[in-house]
Amino acid sequence: MGMLDDIRIVDFTHVYFGPYSTMIMADMGADVIKIEPPWGEMTRLSPPHFGGVSSTFHYLDRNKKSVALNLKDPKALEIVKELIKQSDVVIENFKRGTMDKLGLGYKDVKKLNPRIIYASLSGFGLDGPYADRPSFAPIAGSYCGWYRLTGDILDPKGPPIRPAEWHGDLDPGLFAVIGVLGALRHRDKTGEGQLVDVSQLDVMMAQTGVAITGYTLSGKLPWERQADRLPGPQTFGMFKAKDGYVYVAADPQMHQKLMAAMGVDDLGEGSEVLDGWVKDRTVDEIVEALKDAAPVAPVQNIDKAVEDPQVKYRGTMIEVEHSKAGKIRMPGFPLKMEKTPGVIKMPAPLLGEHTAQVLKELLGYGDEKIEELRKSGTIVMA
Numbered sequence: 001m002g003m004l005d006d007i008r009i010v011d012f013t014h015v016y017f018g019p020y021s022t023m024i025m026a027d028m029g030a031d032v033i034k035i036e037p038p039w040g041e042m043t044r045l046s047p048p049h050f051g052g053v054s055s056t057f058h059y060l061d062r063n064k065k066s067v068a069l070n071l072k073d074p075k076a077l078e079i080v081k082e083l084i085k086q087s088d089v090v091i092e093n094f095k096r097g098t099m100d101k102l103g104l105g106y107k108d109v110k111k112l113n114p115r116i117i118y119a120s121l122s123g124f125g126l127d128g129p130y131a132d133r134p135s136f137a138p139i140a141g142s143y144c145g146w147y148r149l150t151g152d153i154l155d156p157k158g159p160p161i162r163p164a165e166w167h168g169d170l171d172p173g174l175f176a177v178i179g180v181l182g183a184l185r186h187r188d189k190t191g192e193g194q195l196v197d198v199s200q201l202d203v204m205m206a207q208t209g210v211a212i213t214g215y216t217l218s219g220k221l222p223w224e225r226q227a228d229r230l231p232g233p234q235t236f237g238m239f240k241a242k243d244g245y246v247y248v249a250a251d252p253q254m255h256q257k258l259m260a261a262m263g264v265d266d267l268g269e270g271s272e273v274l275d276g277w278v279k280d281r282t283v284d285e286i287v288e289a290l291k292d293a294a295p296v297a298p299v300q301n302i303d304k305a306v307e308d309p310q311v312k313y314r315g316t317m318i319e320v321e322h323s324k325a326g327k328i329r330m331p332g333f334p335l336k337m338e339k340t341p342g343v344i345k346m347p348a349p350l351l352g353e354h355t356a357q358v359l360k361e362l363l364g365y366g367d368e369k370i371e372e373l374r375k376s377g378t379i380v381m382a
Contacts, residue, residue, distance in 0.1 A: 002029015003340040007184065009033065010083050011064065012092035012099070014041045016137065016166050017200065018121050019060040020173035022091060025180065026063035027333040027342040033083060033358060034064040037071070038380045040351045051325025053348065059330050061348040062320060067359075068352035068380035071102055075378045080104065082363050084112050089180055093121035096132050106195050116193040117183040119176055125199035137168030140200035144208050152223040172203040233267035238299060239278040239286075246278065246286045250294035261293035322347040350382040 007030040011022045019041075026032040034041070043061075046054040067083075069076035081104075084090060090109055092099055099105045099120075106118045120126060123135020141147050141162065151160040179196040187193060205212065211222050218225060235250035235258060250258045255267060267273050278286055283298045290296040300308070306317055306329070318332035325347075333342025359365040359379070373379045 001340060002343060003337075005029035005031075007031065007089065008087040009089040009091060010080070010087045011035060012090070012094065012104075013121065014093065015043055016056070016060065016169035017173050018091060018093035018176070019043065020170055021119070021121070021176040021180070022064065023060050023062060024174070024177050024333075025089075027344060029340075029343065030089075032064040033087075033354070034061065034066050034349070035071075035080060036066055036068045036351060038068055038377065040068070044351065050328075051322050052350075053325075058322065058325065058328055058348045062330075063345055064349060065354035065358060066349035066352055066382075067355045069355075070378055070380075073376070073378045075373060075376075077102065077104075079359070079363065079379075081112055083358070084109055084116065086362055087113070087116070088184065089117045089119065091119040091121065091176070091180070095134055096122060096126070110193065114193060115187060115191065117180055117187065117196060118193070119180050119183075119196040119198060121172065121176055121198045121200075123200045125202060126197045130201075135200060137166035137170075137200070138162060140168040140172070140204040143201050144204035145211070146204060146208055149208070149211055149222060152221070156221075156223045167207070168200050168204055171207050172198055172200045175203045175206075231269055233269065233273070234271040235267060235274055235294070237271070239271070239275060241278050241281055241283045241286055244283045245299040246283055247297050247299055248274065248278075248290065248294060249296070254294045257293040258290065261290050318344055320344060320347040323350065352380040353382040355379050355381045 004025055007025070009022060009025060009030050009032045011018070011032050011034045013019050013022060013034075022030075022032045022034070036044075039045075040053075041057070041061075043057045044053045046056060048054070050058065067079075069079060071077060071080070084104075090104075092104075100108075106120065109116055109118055122131075123139055124130035124133060138147070142160075146167070147160040147162055150163050151158055154161065176196070176198045179198060183194050183196050214225060215221060220228070232252070233255060235248060235255065238245050238247050259265065259267060262274075262277050264273060264277065281289070287296050287298055298304070305311065311317060314336075316331055316334070317329050319327055319329050322328055328347065332344055335342060356370050359370055359373075370379070370381075374381055
């Protein structure tokens with residue numbers, strides 16, 4: 001039994017932001033119907049291709065059904081509206097105004113299904129001076145200060161740095177899931193649907209909240225507050241070993257255990273003592289020596305991460321079989337839940353793989369009508 005196996009989602013999302021949200025809910029058991037244009041969602045097309053689509057699509061769009069429609073055709077819009085009447089959630093991250101032009105904005109959809117949860121995902125939200133601007137992940141990361149803060153770690157006078165992975169998409173995607181789940185819970189209690197407005201900038205401001213609150217209280221940026229620290233050992237950060245890097249995260253209360261593990265009597269001022277101790281040892285030697293004294297880890301690339309003993313033991317990586325790409329390894333649903341585990345039931349779909357199935361099973365269309373729609377270009381089937 002899945003957590004959301006009684007929930008149906010009509011998914012109009014693309015790229016990372018929205019598909020990450022719907023992937024999570026699909027892993028939780030929701031029936032996610034991905035509405036794609038006749039040529040396919042844009043992330044399918046990003047090279048390099050594996051079995052005809054990108055690695056990004058293979059990951060973010062697993063567990064979903066693909067229904068390919070030409071939304072410029074009124075018959076396709078009628079199909080979508082009939083699906084929405086039988087669904088619980090609509091989620092979209094089009095440019096502002098696109099859904100309204102299609103007659104699929106929140107006010108329109110609410111008339112079709114008053115209980116609908118309508119999640120609108122965008123760069124800047126549904127109002128404000130930036131509301132109509134297009135956006136991708138790095139735009140929110142730039143506006144909120146994250147990229148500047150990352151550069152400040154190395155050199156406050158140097159350039160800003162973009163962190164790895166697109167957190168300006170992924171973090172708002174997680175909050176979209178939180179919002180939808182909260183709205184579903186409210187509907188359970190009241191019967192009411194609602195609009196969920198998810199802004200990348202709002203979320204990234206929240207994710208930078210510790211640094212921002214420190215600034216509003218002190219009037220100083222994080223690097224300026226760091227410079228005000230009392231002198232003493234610096235035992236929190238990355239250190240260069242003989243064959244790579246380790247991250248040591250030893251707070252002051254751990255210093256006695258750290259010194260014992262290192263076999264030293266004094267950690268000195270700054271990082272000189274720890275730097276010197278680390279540089280003469282291998283990564284494995286350091287991790288083995290310090291693992292019971294303080295948090296410590298090898299700084300791994302993903303080729304090592306996927307083979308890590310803890311990752312293997314926990315079953316963090318899964319394998320799915322795709323009809324075109326073959327076996328694909330990827331991270332699975334990360335939470336271990338006793339009663340309602342996340343399940344990866346199927347790989348990312350072929351374009352239009354489920355068009356006929358959805359039309360038959362949910363809308364009652366017959367083979368003859370489906371074939372007419374295919375010939376007219378209203379629908380695409382795999």
